[in-house]
Amino acid sequence: MLIGSAAIAGGVVFGYWRYRTPFDNPLLATLQDGEVALTTYLRIHRTGITIVAPRAEMGQGVHTTLAALVAEELDVALEDVQVEHGPASKAYFNQVAFEEGVPFAVTDEGALAEGVRNFTHVPAKLLGMQITGGSSSIPDAFVKMRKAGAAARMVLLAAAAKKLNVAQNTLTTSNGQVVAADGTRIPYTELAELAAEIEPPGDPELKERADWKLLGRSLPRVDMAAKCTGTAEYSIDVRLPGLLYATVRMNPQLGGELLSFDATAAGAMAGVRKIESLPGGVMVIASNTWYAMQAAKAINCTWGPAVYPTTSEAQFAAVDNAFANGYDSRFLDNGDVDDALADGADVEAEYAVPYLAHATMEPLNAVAWLHDGRLDIWAGTQAPTQAVKDSAAIAGIDAHRVHLHTTLMGGGFGRRAEADFINTAVHAATAMPGVPVKLTWSREEDTTHDTYRPLAKARFRATVANGGPLAFDLALAAPSAIASQLSRIGMSIPGPDMSIVQAAWDQPYAIANYRVTGYRAPVMTPISSWRSVGASQNGFFHECALDEIAHAAGADPLQMRLALLTHEPSRKVLEAVAEMSGWGGALPEGRGRGVAFVLSFGVPVAEVIEVAATGNGIRIIKAWAAVDVGIALDPGNIEAQVQSAINFGLSAAIMSEITLKDGVVEQSNFHNYDAIRIVQAPDIEVRILENGTKIRGIGEPGLPPAAPALANAIFAATGQRMRELPLRKHIRFA
Amino acid sequence: MKLTVNGSEHEVDVNDDMPLLWVLRDELGITGPKYGCGIALCGACTVHIDGVAMRSCVIPVAAVSGEVTTIEGLGTPAALHAVQRAWIDQQVAQCGYCQPGQIMSAAALLANNPDPSDAEIDIAMAGNLCRCGAYPRIRSAIKAAAASLREI
Ligand code: FES
Numbered sequence: 114m115l116i117g118s119a120a121i122a123g124g125v126v127f128g129y130w131r132y133r134t135p136f137d138n139p140l141l142a143t144l145q146d147g148e149v150a151l152t153t154y155l156r157i158h159r160t161g162i163t164i165v166a167p168r169a170e171m172g173q174g175v176h177t178t179l180a181a182l183v184a185e186e187l188d189v190a191l192e193d194v195q196v197e198h199g200p201a202s203k204a205y206f207n208q209v210a211f212e213e214g215v216p217f218a219v220t221d222e223g224a225l226a227e228g229v230r231n232f233t234h235v236p237a238k239l240l241g242m243q244i245t246g247g248s249s250s251i252p253d254a255f256v257k258m259r260k261a262g263a264a265a266r267m268v269l270l271a272a273a274a275k276k277l278n279v280a281q282n283t284l285t286t287s288n289g290q291v292v293a294a295d296g297t298r299i300p301y302t303e304l305a306e307l308a309a310e311i312e313p314p315g316d317p318e319l320k321e322r323a324d325w326k327l328l329g330r331s332l333p334r335v336d337m338a339a340k341c342t343g344t345a346e347y348s349i350d351v352r353l354p355g356l357l358y359a360t361v362r363m364n365p366q367l368g369g370e371l372l373s374f375d376a377t378a379a380g381a382m383a384g385v386r387k388i389e390s391l392p393g394g395v396m397v398i399a400s401n402t403w404y405a406m407q408a409a410k411a412i413n414c415t416w417g418p419a420v421y422p423t424t425s426e427a428q429f430a431a432v433d434n435a436f437a438n439g440y441d442s443r444f445l446d447n448g449d450v451d452d453a454l455a456d457g458a459d460v461e462a463e464y465a466v467p468y469l470a471h472a473t474m475e476p477l478n479a480v481a482w483l484h485d486g487r488l489d490i491w492a493g494t495q496a497p498t499q500a501v502k503d504s505a506a507i508a509g510i511d512a513h514r515v516h517l518h519t520t521l522m523g524g525g526f527g528r529r530a531e532a533d534f535i536n537t538a539v540h541a542a543t544a545m546p547g548v549p550v551k552l553t554w555s556r557e558e559d560t561t562h563d564t565y566r567p568l569a570k571a572r573f574r575a576t577v578a579n580g581g582p583l584a585f586d587l588a589l590a591a592p593s594a595i596a597s598q599l600s601r602i603g604m605s606i607p608g609p610d611m612s613i614v615q616a617a618w619d620q621p622y623a624i625a626n627y628r629v630t631g632y633r634a635p636v637m638t639p640i641s642s643w644r645s646v647g648a649s650q651n652g653f654f655h656e657c658a659l660d661e662i663a664h665a666a667g668a669d670p671l672q673m674r675l676a677l678l679t680h681e682p683s684r685k686v687l688e689a690v691a692e693m694s695g696w697g698g699a700l701p702e703g704r705g706r707g708v709a710f711v712l713s714f715g716v717p718v719a720e721v722i723e724v725a726a727t728g729n730g731i732r733i734i735k736a737w738a739a740v741d742v743g744i745a746l747d748p749g750n751i752e753a754q755v756q757s758a759i760n761f762g763l764s765a766a767i768m769s770e771i772t773l774k775d776g777v778v779e780q781s782n783f784h785n786y787d788a789i790r791i792v793q794a795p796d797i798e799v800r801i802l803e804n805g806t807k808i809r810g811i812g813e814p815g816l817p818p819a820a821p822a823l824a825n826a827i828f829a830a831t832g833q834r835m836r837e838l839p840l841r842k843h844i845r846f847a
Numbered sequence: 848m849k850l851t852v853n854g855s856e857h858e859v860d861v862n863d864d865m866p867l868l869w870v871l872r873d874e875l876g877i878t879g880p881k882y883g884c885g886i887a888l889c890g891a892c893t894v895h896i897d898g899v900a901m902r903s904c905v906i907p908v909a910a911v912s913g914e915v916t917t918i919e920g921l922g923t924p925a926a927l928h929a930v931q932r933a934w935i936d937q938q939v940a941q942c943g944y945c946q947p948g949q950i951m952s953a954a955a956l957l958a959n960n961p962d963p964s965d966a967e968i969d970i971a972m973a974g975n976l977c978r979c980g981a982y983p984r985i986r987s988a989i990k991a992a993a994a995s996l997r998e999i
């Protein structure tokens with residue numbers, strides 16, 4: 114999330130006392146008989162221990178690492194505990210989610226920058242938004258969840274001391290048990306009830322890193338066996354007695370109205386129970402999802418017109434026009450760029466990227482059940498507290514009566530931070546009081562009704578001297594994803610949208626005359642955060658431009674970057690990837706290598722990609738990546754995330770594109786919105802460094818360098834400069 | 848009509864043209880096979896029919912004559928198939944949503960070809976999309992599973 118602190122504080126009246134007051138423990142309302150909640154992250158029953166990991170598990174392994182934070186300090190083995198997402202609650206607000214939105218580069222750790230970052234913690238707490246995004250789960254949880262584990266261990270020790278009538282300092286713990294000096298062992302599960310009566314310490318001491326047993330190691334994921342045996346439960350798999358199955362058909366002109374519909378034929382089709390309108394579309398409730406989808410196709414709908422320019426060309430023209438307007442942000446303006454470019458540029462170019470769909474593997478869906486004065490929802494959501502709010506409003510009940518069960522997610526990538534798909538299920542549930550309804554969007558509905566990654570353009574001009582840039586002026590234009598996103602939750606963004614310039618204005622390059630300007634195009638088609646947000650396009654723009662500059666300057670693109678980088682951890686990842694890939698070594702005929710470096714979400718990442726130009730087109734031979742997360746809690750999982758992000762970025766680079774015609778998205782399923790397959794997926798070697806000063810998350814930062822490293826490699830192999838994504842519009846891939 | 852799934856016989860009363868996937872998921876509550884695209888493009892719904900990997904989203908239930916095996920019938924957490932064992936050892940799954948389909952495709956591949964080359968893996972697995980891009984580990988798990996199956 115890149116919401117500026119000003120945007121968040123706007124309209125929120127707060128006082129320090131409210132900031133200091135802790136939220137109530139939401140687990141207290143969920144306990145079974147004889148169960149206790151020692152902290153907001155821990156439930157203990159005689160039969161076992163459950164750790165609450167209140168962030169969306171959408172593939173990034175967050176449940177395992179969050180649980181390990183608690184388990185490390187609590188002193189339990191991960192295989193001896195259950196891990197669950199837990200209820201939606203403000204108590205699980207994301208404290209650091211808004212830090213990325215401040216106008217200070219992450220490399221700036223001065224008092225002012227840190228002070229403003231700390232200031233964002235106040236509105237974060239007061240808004241109480243439980244959000245998974247911005248690679249923030251680990252930095253947010255790193256201290257607080259270890260402290261929770263440590264505090265629980267302290268009260269368990271105190272309970273044992275009371276029970277055994279010995280001094281607490283004669284006791285230790287081992288693997289879920291308190292151990293007394295005489296060798297007596299008492300399992301935590303037997304001490305929990307007594308421990309619950311003892312006030313936990315507010316600021317317990319944490320273990321030294323050298324003493325970690327779980328953290329810092331590659332742990333088996335807690336969800337792995339279930340996911341490999343078909344027993345993992347996603348919301349699409351929820352089974353309930355009397356469950357009905359539904360789908361929607363929404364105006365293909367996104368956000369447009371439903372003027373009228375005729376469901377005479379559809380209503381008579383097999384399995385159909387109910388057809389009703391909802392805002393902007395129709396829904397079918399049936400005895401089987403397939404029956405519902407068949408009937409939805411058979412409804413005659415009259416749609417209202419599009420509320421935005423109806424073609425991609427017209428929308429790109431609106432982005433072009435934005436460059437002529439006043440700027441949205443200019444947080445980087447070193448030296449005198451205008452003066453340095455007064456005699457013209459040595460190199461200049463324009464770049465463009467299209468809209469992108471998230472295309473999560475599990476199509477959007479949710480289960481909702483309005484019964485006995487309450488609303489139960491099963492959904493995969495990155496924003497549970499917001500989902501509860503929206504659902505309560507639709508169902509017309511108090512938010513306290515909404516019980517959201519957050520399930521595992523078949524991918525999120527930012528899409529599941531939106532509530533639209535949950536809202537459709539709640540509409541279905543209100544049309545069928547007493548009956549649980551699972552509403553699934555077809556893949557076609559999912560692809561054509563996304564909140565897309567914005568389309569964007571970049572223009573740059575540069576002059577070169579002494580083997581590097583003398584001046585680099587980069588202008589970036591895009592509609593504001595953050596404004597679009599916030600508008601759907603009734604908020605606005607009074608300040609600049611940092612995502613338009615993210616990972617461009619804040620890169621640690623020492624260039625004498627260096628300027629990055631963001632221009633805001635109007636929001637047209639609905640847009641939102643897409644894995645790595647603004648860095649997903651700006652990494653491509655900035656790093657391809659630097660490659661053009663290196664070429665114009667006659668410099669090696671990796672050595673030139675190394676000479677410009679001022680931030681030590683950033684230099685180290687670039688040096689690492691050079692060494693791993695054998696950068697500079699001789700390559701066979703037709704091969705080429707590209708490099709890119711992007712610092713996003715606080716993580717410096719350098720990638721090298723090697724391609725071969727073959728008779729059948731470009732083939733990716735191999736990718737190398739070096740990343741610095743400050744402290745690597747689970748190297749195996751970090752490796753998986755970097756590989757995942759690179760493949761996600763390569764899909765966008767090579768083949769993904771959402772286009773509009775007549776106000777309608779032209780792509781609908783994987784035949785025309787595909788992603789890379791095993792055939793094209795390269796071998797990816799990852800190295801993890803720990804020179805950064807703060808712990809960072811890794812779900813996103815591996816993505817931004819992938820596209821520019823690929824485009825730069827193609828230039829090296831073929832001499833063809835690639836300035837528009839997807840690349841396959843301009844060059845063939847094998 | 849009658850349907851044999853994971854060794855049990857079921858009686859189902861649905862339209863003949865309902866795809867097997869939706870019979871399994873919504874009629875029988877067998878949710879291991881996943882809906883991803885509905886038109887044979889992603890492989891998430893892959894099951895075995897008489898041992899052959901098939902996309903259940905495009906097979907009308909009335910056309911199913913053989914025995915259906917889903918991921919639940921391949922192996923269980925307590926009694927894993929060698930491919931599932933390898934998947935867990937290599938920590939393949941991320942979101943995991945594509946993995947039942949990946950595993951069913953890989954199991955069918957190895958049943959016919961105990962030592963597949965990279966090119967043969969590519970061909971057998973190209974129809975299985977993984978949006979999380981877990982391909983490097985999918986490839987290594989297939990090789991590990993092949994090796995362990997050859998030892999038996
Ligand atoms: S759901 Fe059957 S192949 Fe995609």
Ligand code: FES
Nearest residue numbers: 942943977978979
């Ligand atoms: S693991 Fe998520 S789609 Fe493959």
